[in-house]
Structures are given as C-alpha cells and as structure tokens.
Amino acid sequence: MCNKSPFCPCSKVPDHVILSGGPNNRYWVMDVEERPGHKTLTMSCSKSLHPTETCLLKDGWEMTPVRRGDVVHLEGCSDGGSWLVDREQGFLVLLPDSLISGTSISSSIRCMRRAVLGDIFDGGSMQMLNGTMVHEVFQRAATAKDFSLEKLSKLADEALHGPRYLGDMYGLGVSQEEMKQELHNYLPSLQHWANDNSRAPSSCQDSATVVTVTDLADIEENVWSPRFGLKGKIDVTARVRIQSPRNGGHRIPEEKIVPLELKTGKESNSIEHRSQVILYTLMSLERYNPETGFLLYLKTGNLHPVVANHMDRRELLKLRNTLVHHVHNCVEQEAERSRLTRLPDILTNRQTCQYCPQKRNCALYERAVDPSSADVSEDVVQDFLQQETGHLTLPHLNYFSHWLLLWTLQSIKLLKYLTLTCVSSEKNGSCVGNLQLSDPVTVQSEGVFLHRFQRSSVASQQGLASGDRIVVSDQEGRLVGLATGYLCEVSRKVISCTLDRDLSKYSDVLFRVDGDEGVVGLSTHLTNVSRLMESCQDSDRLRELVVDLRSPEFISNLSSVLPREAKDTVANILKGLNKPQKQAMKKVLLSKDYTLIVGMPGTGKTTTICTLVRILHACGFSVLLTSYTHSAVDNILLKLKRFRVGFLRLGQGQKVHPDILPYTEESVRKNSCVFSSKPFPFRYLATTCMGIKHPIFTHRRFDFCIVDEASQISQPICLGPLFYAKRFVLVGDHQQLPPIVQNQEARSRGMDESLFKRLELHKEAVVQLNVQYRMNRQIMSLSNSLMYDGQLECGSERTATALLTLPFLLTVQSELNSYSQMQPQHNLSWLQATLLPSNPVCFLDCSVAGCKPSDVGVIAPYRQQLKRISAVLQSSAFTGVEVNTVDRYQGRDKSLIVLSFVRSTAEEGNLGELLKDWRRLNVAITRAKHKLLMVGSATTLRRYTPVEKLLNHLQQENMISLRNYLDTPKFFLILRQIIL
C-alpha cells in the first residue's frame, strides 16, 4: 500500500540521496519492525531497493529513533546480508551525512533539550572570551615552537591589541588592561607545561604510563567524519611517546598521533570533557587511528589520558543519533498541515538550568509550541515557565511559534548532504576532483593561504565559479573537510583558491574541491524573534509595535525636535526635494515610533534616504542605516559620501563597494584605535541587517534606524537592527517584490509578509513618494493601471515625454527596406513598427538599433531563459547589454528594456508561480525609462491574471504580431543581424 508519504518504502529514493555498500556504506531504511527488546530494519544500499538486507538492533540500540526513509550507516560486520548491532559489536549511525559537532553531543549528556535548542538558536555568552584567547596564545606558541614567557607575553599582547578580540572586549565592557591581567594568569602554566612535558606523567593512578609530547602535528585541525556523522576542530594533534610498563620487560616506547583537548577552566576531568576527547578520537579514526586522546588543563598544566572503550563510543553515538533525530524531525504533519514537534523534556535542575544560555528559548518553545502540556506539568516547570515567559500574552507566543515554524519549513530543504564519491557530484557540477597541489602555497594575509591545484582530468563543464565558497578534502574521502575557503580562478587545467589552512604538508595527496552551500544562518534570524520575546525595555517596546500592532505615535510640533541652529541648514537641504519627499522628512522628524516610506518605482528613494540622513545629521541625531544587501547599503553611502556626514561601514571588505572601503572598520582602525576610545565616535553606522552580530551593538543605541528595501526583507531579519534604535524608518514598496520563499506551505502561511507590509495598516505612519523621474508617460501608465490606481505621476514634462534616441534609425530603416525588397519572404514590418521611438510600449506577440548597449537591458523571469539569451547575444555588439532576472533588476532602470515573458504552453500546461505575482510583473514593466518592448505569447499569457490585465490595457497599435518568429532566442538572432 502506498500512502505517497516520502517515508513510504515503495516511493523512490530521492535523487540527492547517495547509497553505497562497503566500508562507507549508506543504507536506505525500508521498514522498521519493533518487538519488545529489539528492532529489525529492512534496508538496501542500492537505489533500486534491491536486494534488501536486515539489521537487528538490541541491548539498547532498539531505542534508536530510526524510521522508514532514513539513511543509516552501519559499522561492524554482516553475515550474508544480516547485520547485528548489540552491546558488544557494531554501531548504527543515523543520518550520517548530518555532521554533529563534538561539543553538541557532549552538551546533550546533561540536557538533550538544550543541545537541540542550540541547533535552532544562537546561544552562548560572551564570557567565553578568555578561553578563546588563551587557546589562541597556546596555539600560536605551539606553531612557533616557542613557549618562553617572553614569547607568550608577546603573543598575549598581540591578541589583546589585534582586531579580532577588540570588538569582543568592547562588547563585554572589559578594558584591555583587565583582559591582560586575566590572560597573563595563564602564561606561567603554559610555559611550565611546555618545559615540563618531557616528563609529564599521565594521571592514571593505576598505571605508571609516561606520556611525552614529542611534536605537534597540527593545530586546530578540522575534521569531518561522514562515517560517524561527526565533526569538530581538534585543538592540538600531537605526536606522543607512550611508555607503558605493561609492554613486557622491555619498555619499548610507542609512538602515536593523538588528539589533545585544551581546557582553560577548572580541572574537572568531567564526563563532558572526557566525552569530547572520545569523540575526537572516534572522528580521527581514519586519519591516524588513535586509541587514546588527552585532556590538557592549562591552569594546572596537567595532562589526563582518555582511553575510549566500545561502551563509551556506543553510548555517545546513541546520544548523537537521538540528537540528529530531533534536529531532523522538528516538523511533523497533522491533517496536511505542518507543525513543530515536541522537544526532549525540560530538565528543571535549578543548578544546571540557571546558567543555561537557552533558558528563554526552552520556556518559549514549551509555552508557544505545545501549550497544553504546561497545565499538567509539575510545579517546578510551571514556576520556570512563569519566570521566563510570564510577561508574554497569547499573541506574543503565537508570533514566536508562527515564525519558528515558517523558518523551519523553509530550512528543511537546505539540509546538507555530504557526497562521498566525487564522480556522482561532479555530474551535478558542484565538485572538482583529482587535483594536485602544483605550486608552493603562499600566505596572502594572516590565516589566508593561496593554493594552486592542477587538474589531472579535464572535465567538460563545472558548476563552480570564482568567488564560490568551497571545502577541500582528499579524493578518497579519508580526510574530509581539510580546509575551507573561496575559489579564485577556475580553468580547464588549474584551480586556485584561498584557504583557511596551509595544505602543503599533504603534498602527495590527491584532492577534491566541493562547493559549500553551507547551512544558512537560520539561527541568527530566529534569535531575533526570540529576542523580541525578552523581558526588557527594548524588546517590550518593539514587541508592542510589531506583534500587538500598537498605533505609532507622532508629536505635533516640529520645533521641539528641530534645534534652532539647525533650521537654516535643514531648510537648505529641503530645497532640492519635491512635495511628497518633503512630507516624508517631516513625518520622520515627528515620529515617536516609526515611519513607512512607500517609494514607488523611479521616485528617488535613494536620494530621499540620503537627504533624510543629512537632515537627521543636521539635527544632531545618530543613525543606523541598513538594508538586506551589501549593494543596497553601498548605493546610499555612495551618494552620502559627497556630503560631510562621517559614517562607519561595517562588513567584510570583499563585499563592500571599492569606493566605500575607506569607510570600513578595517580602514578606519588603521588610522586610530576605534574601540578603545569611549564613547564610540561614530554617530552614523551602516551595515546589512545581518551585520548586527557585530559586538558594537551590545552597547550602542541610535536615535533612528533606517531600513532600505524593507518590503523585500522577511520579518525576523528586518527586526534585527530595530532593537538598536529609538525610532525606525522602513523604506520600500509592497507593490514590488516581496521576500522570496521557496517552501509553498511557508509562503501560503504568510512567510512572504514583510514587516513593512505588516505595519502598513497604520495609514498614519505611511508617506507615499509618488512623483517619479524614470519612465515616460506611456510606460508609467501601464504600472498605474496595473498597480497604483493612477497615483503615480511624472516629476517633469521632460520625464513624461522622453523618448528613445536612435541616432542611426534612418540608416537602419533604409537597410530594412532594401532587405525586405530583396527577400520578400521575410516580412519585417513588425521590426519597422517596433523601432519607432514614438511607440514607447510595444508588445511583440509571438530592434533596437544604434543606441548604446549599456542603455539596453534584457529581462526575463527565468534564469534558464537568460542563459539562452546570453548565449545568442555573445557578440561584441552586445557587450554591455545587461541580461538579468526581474528580481535582480528591482531598484534599477535602463533607457530601453526588452522583456521576454518566455512562456508559451499548450492549453493545459502547468503555469508556474512566478508570473502569477502582480508585484513581479509590476517591477518588470517599470524598469524602462523610454521604451519597453515585451515579447511573449499573448494567448498563453492571458491565463495569468496580472498579465491579462496588462494586455487588456495595451492599445491595438501597441500589439505587433510575430507570426514566424515564435521563440525568443530566434527573435534575438534577428535582432543581432539587424544591429550588426
């Protein structure tokens, strides 16, 4: 019986799942049979699901939450296709391609719920800075092989003054001097340990084993183990000599490579610490097969050996399986609707929970996701829930669970699958294999190593491009995740990239490079929603506005906000603005909570924002300027930098516009020490919405926060910067594109509602910029009839009447005439009509000559179509013609736009979602300043309501029939011939 569920064994194994037998086996679970005390899996390691094998789980393994449709990895041995995993032998690794970090697993020993929450929300406190810095000093001393006090103290100073931790210290409110004292406490014991380690005895009291560290093989080695589904970074990989009296009478020392885990805290030798080491030995099994790992407590310099037996590994892998199960099954179906699942139970151990960084999320989840359980829970739990969430109302809790569910739905597809065989993924194009290091590795800057690889086999095509994030592994899959970095250059023979580690010691290894899609920073966004629920002044206020939709308030008189001395300056600045723009400025100044500025197409949003910042500057207000994308932020800054408004741009240098680079943190710091001088000198800060993770924000508050393109940002992300300002201004246009949401259910349940749209119901907070300087009258009228109900106006007669200038029009027309006479079978009258500048809107029912290519833009809704069009336009005459999607054209314009609608389907064909969106169509038709050519099949397009409305608005003379030139690439071929 097939219920069409993805877990149904008769449904197909999804394409992205890779199955295999052998040592790196991957089995697809087809059936799970449960009996008291044991569980039997029916499974197959072949995509055809034939032949099948079985696996018997017992002695506790039967509790593994494995289901039909899961992928599992098996360790141990099978007897003719039947596996046994029990107390003594075998391991089962559930969903092995989901790599779980060693620290997550060891933290789940005490509280599984916390470990799962840690996967959803950012946790952690800033109190860990000291630990991180001591680690850094140790690791750098080890790299330099110099543990003298002098060296250590120099390294400590470098860490204290280097850019990496300054921000953190600033955030913690710790001075460099305080931090220095803290750090220096550790230096003598580091030195002591290094001098002494030749005779550092193991602390195993029952044996006289002596362990000597002879050399450090690696520092911060990154290990991904798809065999055990583990990942981690090993502090130190050390060569040790182990002298054990049990090796008979001769004490032949044993040479081993082992992981060393450094601890700066108490010498607890706790189960958590030991578990971490056991997991590290397990994940490095394939690298150097260690049996033992070590804990090194830096405070005392003591070294504790941790020997892992089968039982320890077994129990830790069981924990891992439970954890991975919860992480993967966070959503369940109930009557065709998804909902969040229950988490592992609350611990309610007062001592443990008191310091838990997930305290609030733990309580929120319980109350918001499964409120019924709260009534029956014990008093301790009730008290805890009351304490953490007592200040919240039902709508608040609903808002939290709503966005938690939507984000989870959206992220389900993004689960990362590691592919083990290069061949299979090279087909998908996200991998290049058989690479050899061809040149010496060069150091570009600290921690950035430039590598060049030679490709031994020349692949026909690859999906990797320069700038992509990558992971480097060995070809066999033994050393997975050796380094990560960015691709610089890809050619048929050579690949160069910058990596976070120097791989020169692996000179004999054959490498592979995989594209790293990464798991997108889901946690940052949900942390914003969680933070909105916090009981504190900033969150309480924002929650009231965003969740309760309290009406925004305004003061009545400008004089109280406008300083007397600023009046003239402000009046001067205002001179350059039109009426609605002036109104917008006034509204913002009068606002006590927020203002929404609707910027219709071409109405000068950037100028308006730039002017707004200048006015706020003149009035002495501080401003945080953000948008979702780097380019949107820089767009405004490029305008703003002409005026004397000193701002700081936060963000990675690579992503920032070259002209804005002098304003970045890094450049500014070169001249002065920004963070040590308090108060923070910059009153104007610009960054992306995600940039608010920067430690500056732990202290800094602004008078205003401006968010550009706010109608394209999803609520959890848009909330981020708003925590840091007393008032905010959202700029956008909900009639243009909304946030993109892939998941159909998430979209239908409102995930594409931006904060801009949500708050728009408060009309008193809205100002509309409706005077536009982009489109001529005819083009504008399309959008007016489609979306704006006639509200959009031309800013000047010049704008309204501007036409395309085609200097060679006459020549081309006469050439066309003679061409038609010579080849009368080609009727080119359509082209003649299309070319006429006096015909600014043409729909070519399934030309353009002599104007500058950079004035021409080609737009299509689909990427695939763009690829084909670009291929046809591969001629020098077309270089400079920008071919792009509707989505990417938002916010910009061209003199002439050729818009291809692509679709031409038979009667019953599937329509697709993209063209059903009014807002996408609106953006597409409002990019052209002087002429808009649309190409498409009118018959097909009438099936899309928005396009139908557009077609109905077009006059007869706008419609030109292209009888013989039905498909678009062919149309462009003709276009090319004419232009050349």
Next chain:
DNA sequence: ACTAGTCGACTAGCA
C-alpha cells in the same frame, strides 16, 4: 514547476 541574498565555523565556559 525554480525567483535571491545573507553568512566564518566551531568552540570557548559554567553548574
């Protein structure tokens, strides 16, 4: 039924 952009990762520590 296919549109984009963001992001260092993992770990530090405590009870």
